[in-house]
Amino acid sequence: MKIWTIANQKGGVGKTTTTVSLAGLLAQRGHSALMVDLDPQGSLSSYFRLDPDRLDPSVYSLFQARANKSPLPDLEALVRPTAFPGLHLMPASTALATLDRQLGAQDGMGLVIAQALAGLRERFEYVFIDCPPVLGMLMVNALAACHQLIIPVQTEFLALKGLERMLHTLQMVGKAKGVMPPYTIMPTMFDKRTRASIECLRALREQHGAAAWNGVVPLDTRFREASQAGAPICFHQPGTRGGNAYEVLLETLLDQELEP
Amino acid sequence: MKIWTIANQKGGVGKTTTTVSLAGLLAQRGHSALMVDLDPQGSLSSYFRLDPDRLDPSVYSLFQARANKSPLPDLEALVRPTAFPGLHLMPASTALATLDRQLGAQDGMGLVIAQALAGLRERFEYVFIDCPPVLGMLMVNALAACHQLIIPVQTEFLALKGLERMLHTLQMVGKAKGVMPPYTIMPTMFDKRTRASIECLRALREQHGAAAWNGVVPLDTRFREASQAGAPICFHQPGTRGGNAYEVLLETLLDQELEP
Ligand SMILES: Nc1ncnc2c1ncn2[C@@H]1O[C@H](COP(=O)(O)OP(=O)(O)OP(=O)(O)O)[C@@H](O)[C@H]1O
Ligand SMILES: Nc1ncnc2c1ncn2[C@@H]1O[C@H](COP(=O)(O)OP(=O)(O)OP(=O)(O)O)[C@@H](O)[C@H]1O
Numbered sequence: 071m072k073i074w075t076i077a078n079q080k081g082g083v084g085k086t087t088t089t090v091s092l093a094g095l096l097a098q099r100g101h102s103a104l105m106v107d108l109d110p111q112g113s114l115s116s117y118f119r120l121d122p123d124r125l126d127p128s129v130y131s132l133f134q135a136r137a138n139k140s141p142l143p144d145l146e147a148l149v150r151p152t153a154f155p156g157l158h159l160m161p162a163s164t165a166l167a168t169l170d171r172q173l174g175a176q177d178g179m180g181l182v183i184a185q186a187l188a189g190l191r192e193r194f195e196y197v198f199i200d201c202p203p204v205l206g207m208l209m210v211n212a213l214a215a216c217h218q219l220i221i222p223v224q225t226e227f228l229a230l231k232g233l234e235r236m237l238h239t240l241q242m243v244g245k246a247k248g249v250m251p252p253y254t255i256m257p258t259m260f261d262k263r264t265r266a267s268i269e270c271l272r273a274l275r276e277q278h279g280a281a282a283w284n285g286v287v288p289l290d291t292r293f294r295e296a297s298q299a300g301a302p303i304c305f306h307q308p309g310t311r312g313g314n315a316y317e318v319l320l321e322t323l324l325d326q327e328l329e330p
Numbered sequence: 331m332k333i334w335t336i337a338n339q340k341g342g343v344g345k346t347t348t349t350v351s352l353a354g355l356l357a358q359r360g361h362s363a364l365m366v367d368l369d370p371q372g373s374l375s376s377y378f379r380l381d382p383d384r385l386d387p388s389v390y391s392l393f394q395a396r397a398n399k400s401p402l403p404d405l406e407a408l409v410r411p412t413a414f415p416g417l418h419l420m421p422a423s424t425a426l427a428t429l430d431r432q433l434g435a436q437d438g439m440g441l442v443i444a445q446a447l448a449g450l451r452e453r454f455e456y457v458f459i460d461c462p463p464v465l466g467m468l469m470v471n472a473l474a475a476c477h478q479l480i481i482p483v484q485t486e487f488l489a490l491k492g493l494e495r496m497l498h499t500l501q502m503v504g505k506a507k508g509v510m511p512p513y514t515i516m517p518t519m520f521d522k523r524t525r526a527s528i529e530c531l532r533a534l535r536e537q538h539g540a541a542a543w544n545g546v547v548p549l550d551t552r553f554r555e556a557s558q559a560g561a562p563i564c565f566h567q568p569g570t571r572g573g574n575a576y577e578v579l580l581e582t583l584l585d586q587e588l589e590p
């Protein structure tokens with residue numbers, strides 16, 4: 071089982087879109103792929119027409135069981151099928167928003183997701199974890215569970231500043247909690263028509279070198295149409311520029327040797 | 331003094347862009363406008379080349395003084411000029427991220443911003459408060475301080491879902507804390523070329539009627555160029571489609587009778 075986490079503290083950079091696009095491609099190729107929604111806003115769950123306000127059981131049940139020291143819920147009940155064969159989802163619930171306040175200080179809450187996924191090792195080849203735009207217990211869980219971290223970064227000025235801070239915070243959290251997976255920076259929403267985008271991409275590559283994927287996801291309005299339709303872009307409109315870019319990224323990710 | 335808060339729990343919807351664009355227009359017309367950065371990520375401060383990792387004093391000093399029951403810092407020291415006459419900024423610092431955990435439960439922390447702004451009533455005609463994409467003490471402060479709330483919403487499917495939840499949460503917080511200002515929903519990043527965008531705008535207007543501004547901010551890549559240049563769009567490139575839309579919005583906002 072290979073596990074990727076998609077995270078960035080900056081909002082609206084394409085975390086959910088990246089999770090759906092990559093997992094969708096693997097499912098389309100006949101693999102078993104699981105998406106895990108750790109965002110209390112539940113965008114990933116909403117994308118597949120599940121309502122995070124009314125979801126039970128959800129990822130939240132895992133944390134509740136740990137906090138109450140009761141047995142883990144049945145993992146099978148947490149995994150929901152989607153309309154796309156091979157593609158499954160472990161949905162979020164809005165109750166996740168209370169976790170940091172309620173349980174943040176308790177020990178042993180950082181490995182809840184890692185342990186749940188270990189229980190699904192035979193069932194899924196690939197897992198993608200979508201994160202909220204906030205550094206808290208949910209993101210720490212995602213970092214502890216994954217083999218690699220993907221950081222989507224828009225090719226624009228403010229996003230580069232946010233990236234510096236994110237990497238700085240991750241190093242600190244990594245030392246404190248012992249979780250700092252290797253990461254790949256994924257330039258996205260690239261608009262080749264604007265000088266600002268081109269300059270930002272150049273600066274990103276200069277500053278981060280090999281840590282940045284050598285490709286780029288272009289600005290493509292068909293991602294919105296795919297989310298409106300509740301389908302990964304590869305199922306909704308094969309051959310789009312955005313979808314093709316994620317295919318190239320997926321090849322790069324699969325080539326990198328990850329822990330089995 | 332008229333005070334607007336720009337908020338939405340969804341990330342990357344144009345909160346900072348809206349703050350800068352509206353305040354910039356008022357400054358360009360010769361008014362005195364103050365922007366307040368309540369986002370621990372400090373995008374608004376970075377936009378104007380201030381570093382939220384190294385800022386002291388900042389908005390954080392206000393909360394610290396209240397928590398320690400010491401006198402408020404000199405408000406003048408908190409207000410920084412920008413390169414644009416009439417446009418000033420009260421910057422954020424990354425230390426704001428610790429507030430909810432440290433002080434969230436303390437009473438009287440919800441009115442820190444409102445009271446600080448009361449002290450600047452003679453100095454500024456207009457104030458715009460930029461919020462982080464999280465519902466916490468900082469957003470509650472912003473809601474308590476403002477006369478009106480502007481909610482930027484992208485014209486895309488997932489954003490509409492997020493809006494329902496946001497309004498639901500606001501009603502609840504409003505009842506608990508007695509702060510629920512009138513609000514205007516601002517459709518943004520509208521792309522007239524895609525069906526998904528057009529359909530979403532129609533659904534937004536059907537669901538929210540008069541609470542939604544009857545205009546729309548189009549998708550315009552020149553906002554990125556403006557942020558790269560560290561200038562409000564009206565100073566950076568007069569006459570853009572995006573900039574013109576904010577002018578129309580500003581007229582609507584100024585026409586609405588707000589508390590003086
Ligand atoms: N390459 C792209 N080109 C154009 N639009 C994109 C691209 N990637 C994502 N989008 C759109 O940008 C918006 C934000 O994307 P998404 O919701 O995936 O971001 P996010 O980082 O998950 O946001 P949040 O921080 O709220 O979780 C969506 O409308 C999505 O369709
Ligand atoms: N109408 C628009 N058309 C195109 N791009 C836009 C528009 N409005 C904002 N943007 C761009 O979208 C990105 C996100 O905008 P912004 O940072 O203002 O959002 P935000 O809601 O403040 O994000 P956060 O939740 O991280 O604080 C920026 O790159 C900005 O330049």
Ligand SMILES: [Mg+2]
Pocket residue numbers: 085086087109113114200201
């Ligand atoms: Mg998301």
Ligand SMILES: [Mg+2]
Pocket residue numbers: 345346347369373374460461
């Ligand atoms: Mg912002």
